[in-house]
Amino acid sequence: MNSIIIYLLSYNQYLLKQISLLILFIAKYIPLKQWAFDDSHSPEYQKFKVDKLPKIFITEKIDYQFLLAYYQHKYGIIVGPVKRRSQAFFSETIVCPRCGAPHQYLYKNNGSKGQFYCKVCDERFNETNIYNRPLALRCPYCGHILVAKKDRKHFRIHKCTNTKCSYYQRNLSKLPKDLKAADKNKYKLHYLYREFTIDFFKMDLHELPKSAINFSFKKFNPHIMGLCLTYHVNLKLSTRQTSHALKEIHGIDISHTMVANYAMTAAAVIKPFTDTFDYKPSTILSADETYIKVKGIKHYVWIIMDACKKSILGYQVSDNRAVGPCILAMRMAFEKFKTFPGKALKFIADGYSAYPLASQQCNLQSNWDFDVTQVIGLTNDDAVSTEFRWVKQVVERLNRTFKYSYRVTCGYGCENGALYGVSLWVAYYNFLRPHPYNYWKPLNELDAFKDAGNMPAKWQVLIYLGQKTILEMQKSQVD
Template identity: 25%
Template sequence: MMKSYHFSCPKCNNNHSFYRYGKDPDGYQKYLCRNCHHQFAPERPRAEGANCRRNYPSCPVCGKASFLHHDYEHYSNYRCCDKRCNHSFFAWKSTAISSPSLSQLFGKHDFKRMRYPVQLIITALSMFYLGKNSFRNISLILRTAFNVKVSHTTISNWCTNFAPLFDDMRIRLMPLLDLNSDEWHADETVVKIAGVKHYIWFVVDSETRFVIGFHLSPHRDSPQAVSVLHEAQKHGKPAAIVSDRYSAYKVPVKSLFDGVKHIRVESFKDDISNNLIECFNKQFKAWYKTKQGFSSYASANNLISMFVFFFNFIRPHSALDGMTPAQVAGLKLSKKQKREFLLVA
């Protein structure tokens, strides 16, 4: 007669064929299933939440469950449980993704209590961000051309403190753009803040020349690349991301843009190069050189965010037939709306 037990194997549900298999470290009787050879201790109290399924992401290819393959400091490597799929993918830990520097702007959100008219302020900002004028030169031009006396210190405050206002405009305009293009280009460049090297990470769309995101950081590693790519991810998805051979882009691109081809440019002789964003870096450095460095991280972050806004929405590009990157990306506004969004003086 086959012996029956009051428990069953948790793996194959066998309830009649077991071996006694010693005891576990806490003294509970262990059994070995004769069908699947699974070892278990049925009398051992179950820990709270032990039966809950682990919160691992599903496989992005087949949608089935995954298991943790490797766990690193900033990210985890998962693999699909289906052996036929066997897809390996990465997921960044939430604690490793810091907010981009764009979220740390300070200053004014409106033009209230300003002594000078809005048109004059927009004109001064345009001369600073679209050209290579210093604050003193802008003050001289305003005094000569408009007969308005404005100190260079006041103009400096305008160029720094209105960053949150223009960022609010950017947030309202971004949903109107289509940035799902063939390629995004990613790169970083060096600036000096109070004599210390910092790195600016940029992501630029190849078709529209639109700067999708930037991040200012004192470090040059993968978590910083994740910050800028995670912010850019909110605005679209390209078919490919082009970067240089720097290893910091490798895992962030795989984890945030699964299924997107990552093209790592090896030399200038390649068919696909990173010249587009290098050209943008050249324009940025030409503007940055006249500033002779930045005095603080906060002011540098504000100034760079304003430069990016003017580059995207106000500055016409000869390579785009005299249109702005935002217009090429599908932005269509009436004259009244342009004045509302401060795109014209």
């Protein structure tokens, strides 16, 4: 018995030795797959990258008399006043903003340019000193104070202007050798930080409509409203075509304006139910943006979907392609998780820089710490694209499905109408549209649909569930 155990132990040691030799051989002669893009280190792509968060410098003032006593007790050094070589004017009102040392301990550090130096605490300061601010932002690479350069609609751009910063020097070394000095401004070289002036995490995602809670039909009935939504949303007919179909098929004389009012009201009521439904999402999400027209002006629709279960979890309509609506769409999607998966979440997007910037703000404001995997290009030239291309194709296919329904509208008349039009289509896609993925059944089957014999009845059930959700939200606000 002992001989068998000794033999097995020696055999295990032999196998471990062979495994270690194979690992060394693979590491030396077989190159591993490259997960980073070959051109990701190019200076031309630097402007699409999001820099890490800056260091926050919190000002702490000290007493210069305490420092003088400390120097004498600790080192036996008596720090005396400055012995000036010239009788240049030096205002007695100037004191050190950090330790409060009077003008006797201050130098003019750079002549007439306005910088002073404190002999007691070694602080350099001027009129715009950091101790006059509640906090200061510093570069995470060199510690230099960031300078506010530009003000945009929702954020302020801060820049590290230190030419000796390691971040700047590293990017400078990547530039082509034959580049002219005047062309350096075409590349992103300095560290940048965007400070948002609006809090996208305090905005209400589920604002309750004030005038779309109850329906009063003076001429028609709920069944006719369900017919309007069926023709307009399910069959992708325009409001005029829907009005014509109702008249020719059912003998119902209804104007296209009434059809549009029914769609707008139904969307406002169903939207809270769609946005707060428990989709039980997976940990693989895909995001993309597509464009629409509102009064002939290009707008954008941001969509975040569950790549496995195919449900749309977050969406926003915006007049710009900035990071703000991207954050709101992420908030809407992440609120579907009862427990946020953190690093286990796989968030797949294209190469647009708004997604990593939004993820940085999500981690900063709501502790949603996750990584954004960006699939760039149309071909699988690297390991990232090879593994996650299918996730990106899922949301691209969803965009084509949405565009097929949107095309009949010829654009929206207002931003509010565009938002409610998209939300109505999301409700149809998540709860009514048959999907081959789910054996030609809706993605999310509701028990309330069991007694609904046709599609107009299902739309009425969705309106009822939306009204019920609105009442629950109103009660929670009162409580």
